[in-house]
Amino acid sequence: MGGNTGVVVVGGGYAGVMAANRLARAEGVEVTLVNARAEFVQRIRLHQVAAGTHEAVVEYRKVLSEKVRLVVDSVMEIDARGRVLRTEKGVIGYDYLVYAVGSGAAGQQAPGVREFAYPLASLEEAREVRTALEAAPDARVAVVGGGATGIEIAAELAEQGRRVTLICGGVLNPYLHEKGRETIRERLVGLGVTVLDEAKAAEVTETSVRLADGTLIPSQITVWTAGFSVPDLALRSGLSTDATGRLITDDTLTSIDDEHIVAAGDAAAPKDASYRMGCQSAVQLGPQAAETVLSRIAGTQPAPIHVAFAGQCLSLGRRTGVFQISERDDTAKASHLRGRTGGVVKEFICRSTVWQLAFEARKAGKSKNSKGQGEKPKDSHRQQPVAAH
Ligand SMILES: Cc1cc2nc3c(=O)[nH]c(=O)nc-3n(C[C@H](O)[C@H](O)[C@H](O)COP(=O)(O)OP(=O)(O)OC[C@H]3O[C@@H](n4cnc5c(N)ncnc54)[C@H](O)[C@@H]3O)c2cc1C
CATH class of the missing domain: 3.50.50.60 (FAD/NAD(P)-binding domain)
Known part of the structure:
Protein backbone atom coordinates (compact mmCIF):
# COMPACT_ATOMS: atom_id res chain seq x y z
CA MET A 1 0.00 0.00 0.00
CA GLY A 104 -31.84 -7.47 5.08
CA ALA A 105 -35.17 -9.19 5.45
CA ALA A 106 -35.72 -11.43 8.44
CA GLY A 107 -35.64 -15.12 7.65
CA GLN A 108 -38.72 -17.27 7.21
CA GLN A 109 -40.91 -16.75 10.26
CA ALA A 110 -44.00 -18.74 9.27
CA PRO A 111 -44.90 -21.52 6.84
CA GLY A 112 -45.33 -20.29 3.27
CA VAL A 113 -43.38 -17.06 3.74
CA ARG A 114 -40.49 -18.13 1.54
CA GLU A 115 -42.78 -19.49 -1.18
CA PHE A 116 -45.56 -16.90 -1.28
CA ALA A 117 -44.60 -13.69 0.53
CA TYR A 118 -42.57 -10.78 -0.81
CA PRO A 119 -39.93 -9.37 1.54
CA LEU A 120 -39.15 -5.65 1.25
CA ALA A 121 -35.64 -4.99 2.52
CA SER A 122 -33.44 -4.86 -0.59
CA LEU A 123 -33.65 -3.17 -3.97
CA GLU A 124 -34.25 -6.47 -5.76
CA GLU A 125 -37.03 -7.35 -3.35
CA ALA A 126 -38.69 -3.97 -3.80
CA ARG A 127 -38.56 -4.38 -7.56
CA GLU A 128 -40.13 -7.83 -7.26
CA VAL A 129 -43.01 -6.39 -5.26
CA ARG A 130 -43.44 -3.77 -7.99
CA THR A 131 -43.51 -6.40 -10.73
CA ALA A 132 -46.07 -8.49 -8.84
CA LEU A 133 -48.29 -5.45 -8.27
CA GLU A 134 -48.12 -4.40 -11.91
CA ALA A 135 -49.07 -7.90 -13.00
CA ALA A 136 -52.14 -7.93 -10.76
CA PRO A 137 -53.75 -4.48 -10.60
CA ASP A 138 -56.82 -5.70 -8.72
CA ALA A 139 -55.06 -8.04 -6.32
CA ARG A 140 -55.79 -7.76 -2.64
CA VAL A 141 -52.66 -6.99 -0.64
CA ALA A 142 -51.76 -8.03 2.90
CA VAL A 143 -48.83 -6.32 4.57
CA VAL A 144 -47.38 -8.29 7.47
CA GLY A 145 -45.57 -6.17 10.05
CA GLY A 146 -46.89 -3.04 11.73
CA GLY A 147 -43.53 -1.27 12.00
CA ALA A 148 -42.41 1.72 9.97
CA THR A 149 -41.86 -0.17 6.71
CA GLY A 150 -45.21 -1.97 6.93
CA ILE A 151 -47.06 1.28 7.62
CA GLU A 152 -45.32 3.11 4.78
CA ILE A 153 -45.95 0.48 2.11
CA ALA A 154 -49.56 -0.06 3.27
CA ALA A 155 -50.29 3.67 3.01
CA GLU A 156 -48.52 3.99 -0.33
CA LEU A 157 -50.55 1.16 -1.90
CA ALA A 158 -53.88 2.13 -0.35
CA GLU A 159 -53.45 5.65 -1.71
CA GLN A 160 -53.24 4.07 -5.16
CA GLY A 161 -56.61 2.44 -4.61
CA ARG A 162 -55.40 -1.01 -3.53
CA ARG A 163 -57.36 -3.03 -0.98
CA VAL A 164 -54.80 -3.41 1.80
CA THR A 165 -54.86 -5.21 5.14
CA LEU A 166 -52.10 -4.40 7.61
CA ILE A 167 -51.38 -7.32 9.95
CA CYS A 168 -49.44 -5.73 12.79
CA GLY A 169 -48.44 -8.75 14.87
CA GLY A 170 -48.87 -6.64 18.01
CA VAL A 171 -49.46 -2.99 18.69
CA LEU A 172 -49.19 -0.71 15.64
CA ASN A 173 -45.55 0.49 15.56
CA PRO A 174 -44.59 0.07 19.22
CA TYR A 175 -41.96 2.80 18.87
CA LEU A 176 -44.61 5.52 18.61
CA HIS A 177 -46.20 7.57 21.35
CA GLU A 178 -49.92 6.77 21.68
CA LYS A 179 -50.82 10.15 20.13
CA GLY A 180 -48.61 9.57 17.10
CA ARG A 181 -50.03 6.06 16.78
CA GLU A 182 -53.59 7.37 16.75
CA THR A 183 -52.75 9.90 14.03
CA ILE A 184 -51.23 7.17 11.90
CA ARG A 185 -54.12 4.81 12.48
CA GLU A 186 -56.60 7.54 11.49
CA ARG A 187 -54.72 8.21 8.29
CA LEU A 188 -54.40 4.53 7.39
CA VAL A 189 -58.09 3.91 8.01
CA GLY A 190 -58.90 7.06 6.02
CA LEU A 191 -56.97 5.61 3.10
CA GLY A 192 -59.03 2.42 3.38
CA VAL A 193 -56.42 0.19 5.07
CA THR A 194 -57.82 -2.50 7.36
CA VAL A 195 -55.54 -2.32 10.40
CA LEU A 196 -55.41 -5.55 12.44
CA ASP A 197 -53.54 -4.59 15.58
CA GLU A 198 -52.90 -7.72 17.58
CA ALA A 199 -53.30 -10.19 14.71
CA LYS A 200 -50.35 -12.51 14.06
CA ALA A 201 -49.70 -14.10 10.68
CA ALA A 202 -49.33 -17.88 11.10
CA GLU A 203 -49.16 -19.02 7.47
CA VAL A 204 -49.03 -17.52 4.00
CA THR A 205 -50.58 -19.21 0.98
CA GLU A 206 -50.92 -18.12 -2.63
CA THR A 207 -54.26 -16.47 -1.93
CA SER A 208 -54.39 -15.69 1.78
CA VAL A 209 -52.74 -15.11 5.11
CA ARG A 210 -53.94 -17.36 7.90
CA LEU A 211 -53.88 -15.65 11.28
CA ALA A 212 -52.96 -17.38 14.52
CA ASP A 213 -56.67 -17.50 15.50
CA GLY A 214 -57.50 -19.26 12.22
CA THR A 215 -59.00 -16.26 10.40
CA LEU A 216 -58.18 -16.19 6.69
CA ILE A 217 -57.27 -12.81 5.21
CA PRO A 218 -57.62 -12.87 1.42
CA SER A 219 -54.34 -11.78 -0.17
CA GLN A 220 -52.94 -12.43 -3.62
CA ILE A 221 -49.86 -10.33 -2.82
CA THR A 222 -48.43 -10.58 0.68
CA VAL A 223 -45.64 -8.15 1.56
CA TRP A 224 -43.57 -9.34 4.51
CA THR A 225 -41.98 -6.54 6.56
CA ALA A 226 -41.80 -8.25 9.94
CA GLY A 227 -38.26 -7.48 11.05
CA PHE A 228 -34.74 -7.25 9.68
CA SER A 229 -31.85 -9.66 9.98
CA VAL A 307 -25.75 8.75 18.99
CA ALA A 308 -28.56 11.28 19.35
CA PHE A 309 -32.03 10.71 17.95
CA ALA A 310 -34.65 13.21 16.87
CA GLY A 311 -37.57 10.85 16.25
CA GLN A 312 -39.07 8.74 13.51
CA CYS A 313 -40.59 10.13 10.36
CA LEU A 314 -43.04 8.07 8.32
CA SER A 315 -44.60 8.82 4.98
CA LEU A 316 -48.30 8.03 4.77
CA GLY A 317 -48.67 8.04 1.02
CA ARG A 318 -47.33 10.78 -1.20
CA ARG A 319 -49.16 13.67 0.40
CA THR A 320 -48.87 13.27 4.15
CA GLY A 321 -46.71 11.90 6.91
CA VAL A 322 -46.05 11.84 10.62
CA PHE A 323 -42.89 12.98 12.30
CA GLN A 324 -42.87 11.37 15.75
CA ILE A 325 -40.58 13.57 17.81
CA SER A 326 -38.37 11.82 20.38
CA GLU A 327 -36.01 12.52 23.22
CA ARG A 328 -32.36 12.29 22.19
CA ASP A 329 -32.30 8.79 23.72
CA ASP A 330 -34.96 7.75 21.16
CA THR A 331 -37.93 7.71 23.53
CA ALA A 332 -41.01 8.97 21.69
CA LYS A 333 -42.49 12.21 23.03
CA ALA A 334 -46.17 13.15 23.04
CA SER A 335 -45.61 15.66 20.22
CA HIS A 336 -45.59 14.91 16.51
CA LEU A 337 -45.97 16.70 13.20
CA ARG A 338 -48.73 15.44 10.97
CA GLY A 339 -50.51 15.91 7.67
CA ARG A 340 -48.91 17.75 4.79
CA THR A 341 -46.16 19.10 7.09
CA GLY A 342 -45.22 15.56 8.11
CA GLY A 343 -45.07 14.55 4.44
CA VAL A 344 -42.87 17.49 3.51
CA VAL A 345 -40.50 16.76 6.41
CA LYS A 346 -40.24 13.11 5.33
CA GLU A 347 -39.40 14.04 1.75
CA PHE A 348 -36.85 16.55 3.02
CA ILE A 349 -35.24 13.85 5.16
CA CYS A 350 -35.00 11.42 2.23
CA ARG A 351 -33.30 14.07 0.11
CA SER A 352 -31.10 15.47 2.86
CA THR A 353 -29.68 12.04 3.69
CA LYS A 366 -9.85 19.01 2.69
CA SER A 367 -7.34 16.56 4.12
CA LYS A 368 -6.53 15.95 7.71
CA ASN A 369 -3.27 14.35 8.80
CA SER A 370 -4.09 10.95 10.29
CA LYS A 371 -1.09 11.14 12.60
CA GLY A 372 -2.95 13.80 14.55
CA GLN A 373 -0.93 16.80 13.28
CA GLY A 374 -3.75 18.16 11.17
CA GLU A 375 -6.52 20.39 12.31
CA LYS A 376 -9.32 18.54 14.08
CA PRO A 377 -12.37 18.77 11.82
CA LYS A 378 -14.95 21.17 13.22
CA ASP A 379 -17.68 18.58 12.80
CA SER A 380 -15.94 15.77 14.62
CA HIS A 381 -18.45 13.11 15.57
CA ARG A 382 -19.51 14.76 18.79
CA GLN A 383 -21.18 17.47 16.72
CA GLN A 384 -22.52 15.09 14.07
CA PRO A 385 -25.78 16.45 12.66
CA VAL A 386 -28.82 14.40 13.51
CA ALA A 387 -31.07 13.34 10.65
CA ALA A 388 -34.46 12.26 11.87
CA HIS A 389 -36.00 9.28 10.10
C1 LIG B 1 -38.48 0.23 3.00
C2 LIG B 1 -37.52 0.71 4.06
C3 LIG B 1 -37.70 1.98 4.59
C4 LIG B 1 -36.84 2.42 5.57
N1 LIG B 1 -37.06 3.65 6.08
C5 LIG B 1 -36.25 4.11 7.03
C6 LIG B 1 -36.45 5.38 7.58
O1 LIG B 1 -37.36 6.09 7.20
N2 LIG B 1 -35.58 5.77 8.54
C7 LIG B 1 -34.54 5.01 8.99
O2 LIG B 1 -33.81 5.45 9.87
N3 LIG B 1 -34.33 3.81 8.49
C8 LIG B 1 -35.15 3.33 7.53
N4 LIG B 1 -34.94 2.10 7.01
C9 LIG B 1 -33.81 1.30 7.53
C10 LIG B 1 -32.51 1.76 6.88
O3 LIG B 1 -32.63 1.69 5.49
C11 LIG B 1 -31.34 0.89 7.34
O4 LIG B 1 -31.32 0.89 8.73
C12 LIG B 1 -30.03 1.47 6.80
O5 LIG B 1 -30.01 1.27 5.41
C13 LIG B 1 -28.82 0.83 7.46
O6 LIG B 1 -27.68 1.40 6.90
P1 LIG B 1 -26.33 0.57 6.81
O7 LIG B 1 -25.32 1.46 6.19
O8 LIG B 1 -26.03 -0.06 8.10
O9 LIG B 1 -26.63 -0.64 5.81
P2 LIG B 1 -27.27 -0.72 4.36
O10 LIG B 1 -27.88 0.55 3.94
O11 LIG B 1 -28.12 -1.95 4.39
O12 LIG B 1 -26.00 -0.98 3.44
C14 LIG B 1 -25.23 -2.16 3.54
C15 LIG B 1 -24.45 -2.35 2.26
O13 LIG B 1 -23.55 -3.43 2.43
C16 LIG B 1 -23.53 -4.21 1.26
N5 LIG B 1 -23.10 -5.56 1.64
C17 LIG B 1 -23.71 -6.42 2.47
N6 LIG B 1 -22.98 -7.54 2.59
C18 LIG B 1 -21.89 -7.37 1.81
C19 LIG B 1 -20.76 -8.20 1.51
N7 LIG B 1 -20.60 -9.41 2.07
N8 LIG B 1 -19.83 -7.74 0.66
C20 LIG B 1 -19.96 -6.49 0.10
N9 LIG B 1 -21.01 -5.68 0.36
C21 LIG B 1 -21.96 -6.12 1.20
C22 LIG B 1 -24.97 -4.14 0.76
O14 LIG B 1 -25.03 -4.45 -0.61
C23 LIG B 1 -25.30 -2.68 1.06
O15 LIG B 1 -24.94 -1.86 -0.01
C24 LIG B 1 -35.76 1.61 6.01
C25 LIG B 1 -35.57 0.36 5.45
C26 LIG B 1 -36.44 -0.09 4.49
C27 LIG B 1 -36.21 -1.44 3.89
Missing part, protein backbone atom coordinates in the same frame (compact mmCIF):
# COMPACT_ATOMS: atom_id res chain seq x y z
CA GLY A 2 2.97 2.27 -0.64
CA GLY A 3 3.57 3.22 3.02
CA ASN A 4 -0.06 4.27 3.46
CA THR A 5 -2.38 2.64 5.93
CA GLY A 6 -4.98 0.60 4.05
CA VAL A 7 -8.50 0.86 5.39
CA VAL A 8 -11.16 -1.28 3.76
CA VAL A 9 -14.84 -0.54 4.35
CA VAL A 10 -17.13 -3.50 3.67
CA GLY A 11 -20.62 -2.33 2.73
CA GLY A 12 -21.47 0.85 0.87
CA GLY A 13 -24.73 1.81 2.59
CA TYR A 14 -25.33 4.88 4.75
CA ALA A 15 -22.81 3.88 7.43
CA GLY A 16 -20.12 2.60 5.04
CA VAL A 17 -20.24 5.61 2.72
CA MET A 18 -20.11 8.05 5.64
CA ALA A 19 -17.16 6.12 7.11
CA ALA A 20 -15.28 5.96 3.80
CA ASN A 21 -15.77 9.67 3.13
CA ARG A 22 -14.59 10.61 6.61
CA LEU A 23 -11.54 8.35 6.28
CA ALA A 24 -10.72 9.88 2.90
CA ARG A 25 -10.13 13.21 4.63
CA ALA A 26 -7.04 11.82 6.34
CA GLU A 27 -3.63 11.94 4.71
CA GLY A 28 -1.64 8.72 4.59
CA VAL A 29 -4.76 6.58 4.49
CA GLU A 30 -5.79 4.60 1.44
CA VAL A 31 -9.52 3.92 1.54
CA THR A 32 -11.23 1.10 -0.34
CA LEU A 33 -14.99 0.55 -0.28
CA VAL A 34 -16.14 -2.95 -1.15
CA ASN A 35 -19.81 -3.15 -2.03
CA ALA A 36 -21.88 -5.89 -3.58
CA ARG A 37 -23.35 -3.61 -6.24
CA ALA A 38 -22.08 -0.69 -8.32
CA GLU A 39 -24.66 1.85 -7.11
CA PHE A 40 -25.66 3.27 -3.75
CA VAL A 41 -29.11 2.13 -2.68
CA GLN A 42 -31.22 4.57 -0.72
CA ARG A 43 -33.00 1.91 1.28
CA ILE A 44 -35.32 4.37 2.99
CA ARG A 45 -37.09 4.79 -0.36
CA LEU A 46 -37.62 1.09 -1.03
CA HIS A 47 -41.33 1.20 -0.20
CA GLN A 48 -41.57 3.85 -2.92
CA VAL A 49 -39.74 1.58 -5.37
CA ALA A 50 -42.30 -1.12 -4.56
CA ALA A 51 -45.16 1.32 -5.09
CA GLY A 52 -43.60 2.78 -8.24
CA THR A 53 -43.46 6.33 -6.87
CA HIS A 54 -39.67 6.83 -6.71
CA GLU A 55 -36.34 5.24 -7.60
CA ALA A 56 -33.77 4.43 -4.91
CA VAL A 57 -30.54 4.13 -6.85
CA VAL A 58 -27.92 6.87 -6.64
CA GLU A 59 -24.60 6.74 -8.47
CA TYR A 60 -21.65 6.44 -6.10
CA ARG A 61 -19.86 9.31 -7.85
CA LYS A 62 -22.53 11.58 -6.34
CA VAL A 63 -22.09 10.45 -2.74
CA LEU A 64 -18.61 8.96 -2.48
CA SER A 65 -15.34 10.87 -2.36
CA GLU A 66 -13.25 10.41 -5.48
CA LYS A 67 -10.39 9.55 -3.12
CA VAL A 68 -12.16 6.31 -2.21
CA ARG A 69 -11.47 3.29 -4.40
CA LEU A 70 -14.74 1.48 -5.07
CA VAL A 71 -14.52 -2.28 -5.56
CA VAL A 72 -17.70 -4.01 -6.66
CA ASP A 73 -17.44 -7.42 -5.05
CA SER A 74 -18.94 -9.52 -2.26
CA VAL A 75 -16.92 -10.38 0.80
CA MET A 76 -17.33 -14.05 1.67
CA GLU A 77 -15.03 -14.28 4.69
CA ILE A 78 -12.95 -12.10 6.98
CA ASP A 79 -9.61 -13.65 7.89
CA ALA A 80 -8.91 -11.46 10.91
CA ARG A 81 -5.63 -13.16 11.75
CA GLY A 82 -4.22 -12.65 8.25
CA ARG A 83 -6.02 -9.27 7.78
CA VAL A 84 -7.37 -10.45 4.49
CA LEU A 85 -10.87 -10.54 2.99
CA ARG A 86 -11.85 -13.45 0.79
CA THR A 87 -14.23 -12.18 -1.82
CA GLU A 88 -16.15 -13.62 -4.73
CA LYS A 89 -13.47 -12.30 -7.06
CA GLY A 90 -10.27 -12.79 -5.03
CA VAL A 91 -8.61 -11.48 -1.89
CA ILE A 92 -8.21 -7.98 -0.48
CA GLY A 93 -5.74 -7.14 2.29
CA TYR A 94 -6.31 -4.48 4.92
CA ASP A 95 -4.68 -2.80 7.89
CA TYR A 96 -8.02 -1.73 9.32
CA LEU A 97 -11.49 -2.92 8.44
CA VAL A 98 -14.82 -1.12 8.82
CA TYR A 99 -17.64 -3.66 8.95
CA ALA A 100 -20.81 -2.00 7.61
CA VAL A 101 -22.77 -4.73 5.83
CA GLY A 102 -26.18 -3.45 6.92
CA SER A 103 -29.29 -5.59 7.14
CA VAL A 230 -28.15 -9.02 9.35
CA PRO A 231 -25.72 -10.84 7.04
CA ASP A 232 -23.92 -13.72 8.75
CA LEU A 233 -20.48 -12.65 7.49
CA ALA A 234 -19.08 -11.82 10.95
CA LEU A 235 -20.51 -15.00 12.44
CA ARG A 236 -19.16 -17.13 9.57
CA SER A 237 -15.76 -15.50 10.03
CA GLY A 238 -15.57 -16.57 13.67
CA LEU A 239 -15.99 -13.06 15.12
CA SER A 240 -18.09 -12.43 18.23
CA THR A 241 -21.67 -11.58 17.35
CA ASP A 242 -24.87 -11.07 19.30
CA ALA A 243 -27.90 -13.34 18.97
CA THR A 244 -28.95 -11.61 15.73
CA GLY A 245 -25.48 -11.87 14.14
CA ARG A 246 -24.38 -8.26 14.63
CA LEU A 247 -20.70 -7.74 15.34
CA ILE A 248 -20.16 -7.05 19.04
CA THR A 249 -18.01 -4.00 19.69
CA ASP A 250 -16.86 -1.95 22.64
CA ASP A 251 -18.03 1.62 23.12
CA THR A 252 -15.67 2.87 20.41
CA LEU A 253 -17.18 0.51 17.79
CA THR A 254 -14.07 -1.68 17.92
CA SER A 255 -14.64 -5.44 17.65
CA ILE A 256 -14.14 -7.11 21.02
CA ASP A 257 -11.97 -9.69 19.19
CA ASP A 258 -9.68 -7.48 17.13
CA GLU A 259 -8.57 -3.84 17.35
CA HIS A 260 -8.21 -3.73 13.59
CA ILE A 261 -11.92 -4.28 12.99
CA VAL A 262 -14.47 -1.56 13.62
CA ALA A 263 -18.21 -1.78 12.92
CA ALA A 264 -20.99 0.68 12.06
CA GLY A 265 -24.64 0.76 11.04
CA ASP A 266 -27.25 -1.97 11.31
CA ALA A 267 -24.62 -4.75 11.51
CA ALA A 268 -22.91 -3.30 14.61
CA ALA A 269 -23.83 -4.19 18.19
CA PRO A 270 -22.04 -1.71 20.46
CA LYS A 271 -21.84 -3.10 23.99
CA ASP A 272 -24.25 -1.53 26.50
CA ALA A 273 -25.89 0.58 23.78
CA SER A 274 -28.57 -0.95 21.68
CA TYR A 275 -29.64 1.41 18.91
CA ARG A 276 -32.70 0.99 16.76
CA MET A 277 -31.56 -0.20 13.32
CA GLY A 278 -31.96 2.72 10.97
CA CYS A 279 -30.43 5.20 8.66
CA GLN A 280 -30.54 7.78 11.43
CA SER A 281 -28.04 5.86 13.58
CA ALA A 282 -26.07 4.57 10.55
CA VAL A 283 -25.15 8.08 9.34
CA GLN A 284 -23.91 8.93 12.83
CA LEU A 285 -22.06 5.68 13.48
CA GLY A 286 -20.22 5.68 10.12
CA PRO A 287 -18.11 8.79 10.80
CA GLN A 288 -17.51 7.69 14.37
CA ALA A 289 -16.19 4.33 13.16
CA ALA A 290 -13.85 6.26 10.87
CA GLU A 291 -12.68 8.47 13.75
CA THR A 292 -11.98 5.37 15.83
CA VAL A 293 -9.80 3.95 13.03
CA LEU A 294 -7.99 7.28 12.63
CA SER A 295 -7.33 7.44 16.38
CA ARG A 296 -5.87 3.96 16.34
CA ILE A 297 -3.66 4.82 13.37
CA ALA A 298 -2.51 7.93 15.23
CA GLY A 299 -1.85 5.86 18.35
CA THR A 300 -4.41 7.75 20.45
CA GLN A 301 -7.37 6.46 22.46
CA PRO A 302 -10.63 6.55 20.45
CA ALA A 303 -13.57 8.40 21.97
CA PRO A 304 -16.71 6.53 23.06
CA ILE A 305 -19.56 6.78 20.61
CA HIS A 306 -22.53 9.03 21.00
CA VAL A 354 -28.17 11.90 0.21
CA TRP A 355 -26.98 15.51 0.54
CA GLN A 356 -25.35 14.58 3.84
CA LEU A 357 -23.33 11.80 2.17
CA ALA A 358 -22.38 14.10 -0.72
CA PHE A 359 -21.40 16.87 1.70
CA GLU A 360 -19.06 14.54 3.56
CA ALA A 361 -17.65 13.35 0.20
CA ARG A 362 -16.83 16.91 -0.86
CA LYS A 363 -15.11 17.62 2.43
CA ALA A 364 -12.75 14.72 1.74
CA GLY A 365 -10.92 17.23 -0.49
